[in-house]
Amino acid sequence: MLRRCLKIPTIRIEYPDWVASLVDWERRYASDEERMRLAITLSRENVVRRTGGPFGAAIFEMETGKLVAVGMNSVVRLNNCTLHGEMVAFMMAQARLGCFTLRSDTGPAHELVTSCEPCAMCLGATLWSGVRRVVCGAHRDDARRLNFEEGPVFPESHAYLEARGIEIVHGVLRAEANAVLELYRSGEGIIYNG
């Protein structure tokens, strides 16, 4: 983790090992439900393998359903409060594309699929990421019941993104997504920043 001197660390962000065997990168994910099922699978696996909180996300090409990147909550594993599932997915997608935005005039449009509605940080990052669409599973009230905070997110926050051309879809496979939150609670996982 540390380079040159103790004051100047290098941050390394990597997936947990199970991603390599779990994720099918060649498949085309046709529908919102198929894409959400991957995000939920990631959230569940993160809990079962004890590598993080119950949140998974993925970035797809909207038209083709090609998978660009996945993400899973990595806050505790990597000692980094910013590594919510959505943030990991954005970073990994941009690393693959070699660009700081997923928006381009000529290339494919991208979307974020997330097992739970984004917190304030992730909603802000969604705007900077260049995705054109956000598909959400569990409702933020579902997360709040676990004492996971969402931060300063208001109805105007979603409207702000929508006014800038980002479509937001709520409640896709909400019950399945919520079941992973309940699984996490029953396993007494760490509720950080509760």
Next chain:
Amino acid sequence: MLRRCLKIPTIRIEYPDWVASLVDWERRYASDEERMRLAITLSRENVVRRTGGPFGAAIFEMETGKLVAVGMNSVVRLNNCTLHGEMVAFMMAQARLGCFTLRSDTGPAHELVTSCEPCAMCLGATLWSGVRRVVCGAHRDDARRLNFEEGPVFPESHAYLEARGIEIVHGVLRAEANAVLELYRSGEGIIYNG
């Protein structure tokens, strides 16, 4: 950047080289103004060295003025939309402490000093970071004049953090901080996500 196969990148986040010679890690930064001057120096150096946008930040121990980490906008340099100056500072501080939060019952309290008011993403991350205080230089209207968007930040957003015990101080050395924004504009730096 890439490991094992193209689908699974590793993210590496490092400071630009000039940080090693610019930052005095042993000094104690006594006042808000001294701390802000460091954040502004980082923002200016980032523009002059052409390593990123005109935004700098630092994390201090509130009581002692000990410098824990610095950050500077690294979005374009590292192809990562999440790497605003504040985010880099949070990540680096947590890497140094080996913990996902800067808050502890027994250790020192920490504060974020940032050359410009945080955007929606950074404000959300501020809540998760564990800092107890935020000191801001330039106003977000100053950034907006450069067409830097701040995202869905409302008066309630700041109130939300304040209600959770985070003090927010505005306008410290605002003119000096704003001068760096103007320097960036005059140099025709990239206004990404404009």
